[in-house]
Amino acid sequence: MSVHIDRQEVELLAPAGDWECMRAAVANGADAVYFGVEKFNARARANNFTMDELPEIMAFLHMYGVKGFLTFNILVFENELDEARQLVEACVDAGVDAVIVQDLGLVRMIREISPDFPIHGSTQMTITSAEGVEFIKPYGLSRVVLGRENNMKQIRTIGEAAVMPLEIFVHGAICVSYSGQCLTSEMWGGRSANRGECAQACRLPYDMEVDGEVKPMGDVAYLLSPKDLAALELVPELIEAGVSSFKIEGRMKSPEYVANVTSKYRAAIDRHLEGKPVEPTMEEMRELEQSFSRGFTHGFLKGTNHRKLLDGTYPKSRGVFLGRVKEVLKDAVLCELIGPVKRGDGIVFDAGDPTKNEEGGRVYDLWCGEQKIEGEFPEGMVRIIMGRNDVDVTKIHPGNRIWKTSDLKLDKRLRQTFETEKPYRVFPLAVRVAGSLGEPLRTWWTDMETGNCIYKESELLLEQAMKRPMDEAFLEEQLGRTGGTLFELEKLEVHLKGELIVPMRELNRLRREAVEELEDERRKPPAYTKRSIRVYADAHQYKPQALKPELTVLCRSMEQVHAALECGIGRIYADFEFIKQFPEAVEAVRAAGPGHEIGLAAPRIHMPGEGGYFRNILRLKPDAVLVRNTGALQAFLESGKENPAEPMPELVGDYSLNIANHKAAALFLEAGCSWIVPSYDLNIQQMTDLMERSDTSRMEVVIQQHMPMFHTEHCVYCTFLSEGTDYTNCGRPCEEHRVSLKDRVGFSHPVRVDDGCRNTVYNAIEQSGAEYLQHFIDLGVSRFRIEFLEESADKVHEVIKLYREAMAGRISGTQVWKTLKATNQLGVTRGQLTR
Structure with a gap:
């Protein structure tokens, strides 16, 4: 079924990290702009705006008919909820067109404040299926930003099934991990990606170890660093697939970048809607690369092709590839170029190791044979002379790649689009004029885009014209003098009885005041309902119940399952790589007899067409299911409604649901979770704050684990251990080998x-929260989980025994940690709980 979208339904959404970027977006055709303020957004290191600027920002955007969306796309901790409330109220007052939200607890609070204030589900919500969209519908979200991993077929399927406007990223940096599911920065440096403080661990070099041996990779070291997304040529297909908002990444990019990318996608969208070809020219693509590019890819939009997702030889923006060095001369470099270059361009000579200083600078002169090139040299063999102090030619070698890193002429052209005194846009104005002799001149001024109408009449009465009367041509000339304003006279109706006139100053006054009032009307914020709330009114000081604490264990091998059963563990979760391994675990636990329960882990991601995974889990009749995304939760809840006679397993909302405050905890428990697991982003104080206002009797705490850092659609097994492009032709090296990524x-x-061929990169070092066991018990937590990864049966026995001793009060949590550190060659860390 073809999805038809009208022009007004296709939105181009541009980023703005500061005022210059915002002006660049508006000047170059953005329909909407997204931006953040000081604290609560996923670009903490961007310049960002202040909360006090919100009225000014929205007045500026609305004046040009542009929508403004505030990014609120991080987790909100318990002690921040009141501050978050203040920002939401400021957004409502300022007329922000929507907030982009990750935290479902925040969604709940926004709905308490305002039932009609628009909310968009951030890509950080990790929504990748129609079921995920259905889950958030009851909370009044009006749009969802799908994961970057969805392809066009899936986007169409989700749009048709869920019937909600869909927003996707079409240009800019790609996170290698699913958004909202990257814990690397948090694990290694306390800088949570769920808090806008990504440390970009994916852009670091790694060695690839295969079965314990380092695999020689040549100059390929950036195994997790994707190229940048560029979907310019896919605009027609995306529109037909039902995408209603085209989002450009880049709130930390320059205003020139914003101007460049916005203008290119504006032109492509308009060309398609006018029935014209969209295919970008080589020059357009070079200009896009020039502003920022790690190399371009379609990402996953055209389907999975791991080999095209990343280059692996460099992690940063390189600009435009120009060619290679042929020969190094005494005072010049002879180059063979495939792209244009001119004096003043910045270039760099790439020797193959981006970790070292590279030679480069501005082009001083160009010579082709004996001819000095004055303009742009298109391609071919050319001698490049650099600025006197820019390069050391002894460090440049034949074969080095050459990149154009900057183009001053292009930057100047882009800046001229928004560094201007003129309005960035003008809008059609309709004027109706009427009157009779001896009456005031009556005028109606209509903003034809918004429909706003201003009535003005003259202070002086209409008189008989002695010379030139006010005919249509005269009035069109006088009332059309709107230069420098937002309006341009497009339609004039004259209904004057007789040959009449008023003084010119009256016409000027009427025009000036009418235009000013129409501009003021544009600046007015939309009116939303706003209620005064007490943030913690729905929080209960739960009285901790004196329950006997129990251990649950998550196993990733049958050896671990048998070891856990030998230790008498009551509930075992099986989290195996392949679903075909589940029946053996279920059988083993059932054979152990009463008092033993089996839980099965659902995938961390749910894509369209993967519902069979959930049906297979239910056929095995487990006692519990670890639910790791909202799509899976919705699927299990729907299955329970469709088959009420069938006993349903307990649904345990796992850490990846990102529960960080009591409102999110209550939401998931009310939605149908029997148990919930707090987000891994919380430190000990934040955990305490959450627990003091939540029902801890239904809370399971992961007390030891290898942190799952990256969770990614990108498969390093396929990319580097096969010649294939995806699971259909890779030969399944994952079933024969074990891969690790060795850091610096x-x-x-x-x-x-x-089973979805997704990769999870686990931290090499175990994490233990044993020192806080008694503290959590005192807060009413009775269920603690140990997660194993590669541990042997003996290690499983040892770890379980230590924690049982601690829970019984025979040893301290500190002793557990110290003992594990002494017996594990990698050591363990107290991890994120200590911060």
């Missing part, structure tokens, strides 16, 4: 796959 410090982080 020397730690090897295991990479595991799942």
Whole structure:
């Protein structure tokens, strides 16, 4: 079924990290702009705006007919809810067109404040299926930003099934991990990606270890660093697939970048809607690369092709590839170019190691044979002379790649689009004039885009014209003098009885005041309902119940399952790489007899067409299911409604649901979770704050684990251990080999796959929260989980025994931690709980 979208339904959404970027977006055709303020947004290191600027920002945007969306796309901790309330109220007052939200607890609070204030579900919500969209519908979201991993077929399927406007990223940096599911920055440096403080660990070099041996990779070291997304040529297909908002990444990019990318996508969208070809020219693509590019890819939009997703030889923006060095001369470099270059361009000579200083600078002169090139040299063999102090030619070698890193002429042209005294846009104005002799001149001024109408009449009465009367041509000339304003006279109706006139100053006054009032009307914020709330009115000081604490264990091998059963563990979760391994675990636990329960882990991601995974889990009749995304939760809840006679397993909302405050905890428990697991982003104080206002009797705390850092659609097994492009032709090396990524410090982080061929990179070092066991018990937590990864049966026995001793009060949590550190060659860390 073809999805038809009208022009007004296709939105181009541009980023703005500061005022210059915002002006660049508006000047170059953005329909909407997204931006953040000081604290609550996923670009903490951007310049950002202040809360006090919101009225000014929205007045500016609305004046030009542009919508403004505030990014609120991070987790909100318990002690921040009141501050978050203040920002939401400021957004309502300022007329922000929507907030982009990750935290479902925040969604709940926004709805308490205002039932009609628009909310968009951030890509940080990790919504990748129609079921995920259905889950958030009851909370009044009006749009969802799908994961970057969805392809066009899936986008169409989701749009048709869920019937909600869909927003997707079409240009800019790609996170290698699913948004909202990257814990690397948090694990290694306390800088949470769920808090806008991503440390970009994916852009670091890694060695690839295969079955314990380092695999020689040549100059390929950036195994997790994707190219940048560029979907310019896919605009027609995306529109036909039902995409209603085209989002450009880049709130930390320059205003020139914003101007460049926005103008290119504006032109492509308009060309398609006018029935014209969209295919970008080579020059357009070079200009896009020039502003910022790690190399371009379609990402996953055209389907999975791991080999095209990343280059692996560099992690940063390189600009435009120009060619290679042929020969190094005494005072010049002879180059063979495939792209244009001119004097003043910035270039760099790439020797193959981006970690070292590279030679480069501005082009001083160009010579082709004996001819000096004055303009732009298109391509071919040319001698490049650099600025006197820019390069050391002894460090440049034949074969080095050459990149154009800057183009001053292009930057100047882009800046001229928004560094201007003139209005960025003008809008059609309709004027109706009427009157009779001896009456005031009556005028109606209509903003034809908004429909706003201003009535003005003259202070002086109409008189008989002695010379030139006010005919239509005269009035069109006088009333059309709107230069420098937002309006341009497009339609004039004259209904004057007789040959009449008023003084010219009256016409000027009427025109000036009418235009000013129409501009003021544009600046007015939309009116939303706003209620005064007490943030913690719905929070209860739960009285901790004196329950006997129990251990649950998550196993990733049958050896671990048997070891856990030998230790008498009551509930075991099986989190195997392949669903075909589940029946053996279920059978083993059932054979252990009463008092033993089996839980099965659902995938961390749910894509369209993967519902069979949930049906297979239910056929095995587990006692519990670890639910790791809202799509899976919705699927299990729907299955329970469709088959009320069938016993349903307990649904345990796992850490990846990102529960960080009591409102989110209550939402998931009310939605149908029997148990919930707090987000891994919380430190000990934030955990305490959450627990003091939540029902801890239904809370399971992961007390030891290998942190799952990256969870990604990008498969390193397929990319680097096969010649294939995806699971259909890779030969399944994951079933024969074990891969780890070795970082610069020397730690090897295991990479595991799942049935969806997604990779999870686990931290090499175990994390223990044993020191806080008694504290959590005192707060009413009675269920604690240990997660194993590659541990042997003996290690499983040892770890379980230590924690049982601690829970019984025979040893301290500190002793547990110290003992594990002494017996594990990698050591363990107290992890994020200590911060």
